[in-house]
Amino acid sequence: MKAKIIKHRMGIAIDWQQDFKDALGAVSFNDHYLIFPKEIGDGCSFYLEVLPGLMLLIVDFTFREQYILTKYASSEDYCIAYYDLSEELSIHHVNGEQHQVGYQAQLGMGIVDGSLESTYIAPIGQRMYSFRLLISKELLKHYLAGKLPLSKAEKAFDTRKNTIFFYTHMDSRTKIALLNLRDCSFADATFVFKAQGTALQAFGYLIEKMSEEEPELGRLSATEVHMIMASQKYLLDRLLEPFPGIDYLADMAGMSASKYKKIFKKILKNSPNNFFIQEKLLLAKKLLESGKYESINAVSYVVGYSKPGHFSANYKKQFDKLPNSDFVKCFSET
Incomplete structure (x- = not known):
């Protein structure tokens, strides 16, 4: 069956809900x-003004048909923090580029400038749980x-001079x-208060994360x-x-x-090489914990380390512990 495309507005004000009412027959x-x-x-879906300038949107839904939800680019000065806790892989597009979000994804959250068009494709027959802060x-x-610095502060939040856009890992807190909020029922009499508290927590952690390093400033084109x-x-x-x-990567781009290095760091908050090493080690951690390998050396070779000592040193630097702390050995049946 052909996917149904829904194009809609989104912003701090809740008038965008009318687009879903008109297109899907939704009711408030x-x-x-x-x-x-x-x-x-x-x-x-659940929506709540947490405080002036901060809107929470939770979508907890299982689709029976394929829907493609496209948010129009907006002139309103806002951005969307996407956190996806879907049970299966979901697809999120920004300016035509596909990003995977959900449990199976490498990167668990993203911040997207409201000035960019974005598209969300949810899996059919699987629970979609998306937590968004506008x-x-x-x-x-x-x-x-x-x-x-004052000169950078003015530029950082001026849509004409800077595009807020990055993808990263969701922090454990x-x-x-x-996850605690996801386990709460919408019918719970205290759900509104729990949702508000969780939104403020997530917003606080986001502010911490964004303040950890000075941002790379500048407008981004859709092509970039x-x-x-x-x-x-x-x-x-x-x-x-x-x-x-x-x-090689710069030539590809x-x-x-x-x-290339400047824009990569702006979007992914890391240098290309450090990003690659970090993701390689995160993959290694999953493999060590999987119980499918007979030795740590086997895992190090799988992820491309020819010298196990080099692998252990990088692992210790990344996670502040040696690989044997996470290793679950595979025992062959005899």
Whole structure:
């Protein structure tokens, strides 16, 4: 069956809900819920103004048919923090580039400028649980501007001069808070208060994360976003291989090496080489914990380390512990 495409607005104000009412026959309930017809699927969405300039949107839904939800690019000064806790892999597109989010993904959250068009594709027949914070740039500026030089603070939150956009791993504190909320029923009499508290926690952790390092400033074109994210996917698809080199990646992206490194760090908060090593070691950690390998050396060879000592040293640097702390040995049946 052909996927159904729904194009909609989104912003801090809740008038965008009308697009879903018109396109899907959804109805509002109790000032916080949007209920969809049963023929589309099971579940609903929850929305709440947490504080001025901060809106929470939770989508807890199981689709019976394939829907492609495309958010229009907006002139409103806001960004969206996406956190996905779906049970299966979900697909999120920004300016035509595909990103996988959910439990099986490498990167668990993203911050996308409202000025960019984005598309969400949820799995059919599997629970989709998406937690989103719609944040005005004025609110971000209020909490972050003091951590930047005045000249950079003005530019960082000016849509004409800077695009807020990055993908990263969801920190453990945020994931625990969201998983606890996911286990709560919408029908719980205290759900609104729990949702508000969780949103404030997630927002606080996000502010901490964004304040850890000085941002790379500058406008991003749709082509630049597309090419950097394509090269990021290229790296994630080749974690068992050696790092291909900056010149190769820059050439693939059609950029100079210096421009490529600058934009890559702006979007992924890391240098290309460090990003690749970090993801390789995260993969190694999963393999060590899987119980499918007979030795640590076997795992180190699988992820491309010819010298187990080098693997152990990098692992210790990344996780502050040696591989044997996470290793679950495979015992062959006899």
